[in-house]
Amino acid sequence: MTDFARNAVRGNVAETVGLIDVETFCAKHHPKVHCVRPNISGGWSNLIAEMIGKVSARMQQDDVPAEALLVIGDIKELVPGGGLAIVVQEIQNMDPKAQSAVMRDVFDIVESTCDRAETVCSCCGSEGNEYDDGDRAYIFCDEHAQEILGLAPAPGR
Secondary structure, three states: OOOHHHHHHHHOOOOHOOEEHHHHHHHHHHEEEOOOOOOOEEHHHHHHHHHHHHHHHHHHHOOOOOOOEEEEEEEEEEOOOOOOEEEEEEEEEOOOHHHHHHHHHHHHHHHHHHHHHHOOOOOOOOEEEEEEEEOOEEOOOOOHHHHHHHOOOOOOO
């Protein structure tokens, strides 16, 4: 794999694979959600945007104070295992005793998003599968597995 391809896969060349600025997206459309590590690139951008929308809707329900803010600490690709990791840090400005139901719902949304990412190409958002280049795993569609890793699709696909 070339250095350029490795960087594109890892999101270091954001313009190659697409970029969502999560911090700006949240501030503009979902002010009850804040993400500390603000950028995710590639095919998972739509999954992340959808997740933030669902979490934001949960944070606007009647059992959540108006001043409450959900803090997402990190959104990243799991290395070396492939897949997506989303770290929910806390809900600020909310009584800790009242947070359990909200956090349970938020974790369900996050878990569903991470599960879905295991079937979505991290480059383009198409249907994907796990591929391994010997060093680490990736979630790619057949086209990106061949283009970036030089791997042909598995027989029967």
